Amino acid sequence: MAIRETVSSDGTTIVYRAFGNPDARPLVLIHGWAQSSRCWGDDVVDALAQRYRVIAVDLRGHGYSDVPAAGYDDSANWAADVDAVLSAEQITAGAALLGWSYGGLVICDYLAAHGTGAVDAVVFVGAITSIGRGEAGGAVGAAMKAAIPAAMAEDPAVAVRALGSFGAALTGPLGDGAGRGAWSQALFGASLSTPPRVRSALFRRAASHDDLLRALAVPALVLHGTADTVVDVSAGEHAAALIPHATASYWEGCGHGPFVEDPERFVGEIDAFLSSVGERVPVGENTAGAITS
Template sequence: MLTEVIGAGGVRLGLRVAGAANTSAIVLVHGWAQSSLAWSPQLADPGLTARYRLVGVDLRGHGGSDVPALGYDEPRVWAEDLAAVIDFAGAGAPVLLVGWSYGGLVITDYLRVHGTTNVAGIVFAGAITEIGRDRPGGRVGPAMRNALPAALSDDPAEAVPALTALCAGMSSRPVDGPLAQSLLGTSLSVPPAVRAALFRRDVDSSAVLAGLDVPTLVIHGVQDQVVDLSAGEYAAGKIAGARTRWMPGTGHLPFVEAAAEFNSALEQFAGERFAH
């Protein structure tokens, strides 16, 4: 089901919703220059959708959401956007937050402003939690380094090859062809100005992570060439009691490349967090 909520400044945010109504909710937050389509293996998983309401958001400037000119460098804007999604998904009850790549940073923006209000638990999947020069929680791998700055260009001759190479470098295992092409198409559909604006930030999340008081699972592909494994290790080391799941032979798309394993881990973690 497609629907929408209104985020900070009246920005319309597109949502993909799957699963049973009146159940505990899992909110899925995608990465840089992607959309909720990336979560297709979760939104279509019968085990997850039978037990939970899954809500995938298109971040501002991405997918089916509005593309405002400003707000991409303001933690409070991201926090209020995600708060609107949490309110919709949980209807006042705590939700489980799952952040992939840049989505992990958006979750830390929410935590910076709202703490763990209405958060039952967190999953960081191939995620960054910081951004900026020499920020260990934002360390990227060679696929991302090689794509920049060309992937931010408004010149197709520069951006298209860079984004094509980046999308190809996301996975370590074979990915379904149509989904791989969808990821590339989504990247190209995000305006260059938005792609660039998301990088114009300098965010230290050490205190946010150290103060996290809900159970957290850090999942990361050992062969991730987009977000370095050390970024996941950094987050896990800062968060008291964090669990880790390092996935050998898996790249930046653990929820696609090893969907069955990822979904099983997510379902188990959610079951613990929503146990009555």
């Protein structure tokens, strides 16, 4: 594993971790709101790195990346951050972008600005693809609605209670002996370590990417838990219905963190999808296939 950094277009330093064979297909992991590149868990990253050149990014304001004073409401900045990482790694073709939660929105920001020249597949995991009032691709669930605005509070007592309520939503049941208790604490710690002003700023923007999804010329996997209370499953269904060549996998009873609830299945589905990606498909009629289990 190598820890690297690059500088985005506005001078923000973006830190990322690189794993696996540098000659393998690049798989760029983009985490969600108030998380970091460590959210995926070591076992998931290690398993993916057996097949792919895994690049796990700390978004601006998160993890070890810089925390600029402003600019979180500008889609161009998020697009530039992803582009800076790809450029630093000299990736010009064949990359797969995988975004969890808010990471799906960041992928769309990048594609809207830079197109698919460097990308041949995208994966949306419990993701939003748009944000703003009335955007179906940004539909949030009951846990997120209940946590806002307390999760953005400066008062630690208020923020801890709100962010703590996310635990089961991110990890699923904790009493099955699967080590989710430690994982839950790590995710909770990442949320608390993300500055309150950043947690708040990420929601103070509007971006509609429906037209982008309708014209997306690369294959996409939409993976979403049917019991997701952070990003409602309807957001995933909306994306899958728009993307011309999409595969939709809806995990029955799963919450917001499929890679936490069933890491082996998660890695298997990502691998199966990426292994199936060949020539680019033309934009046309939606050919989404849905898997529910």
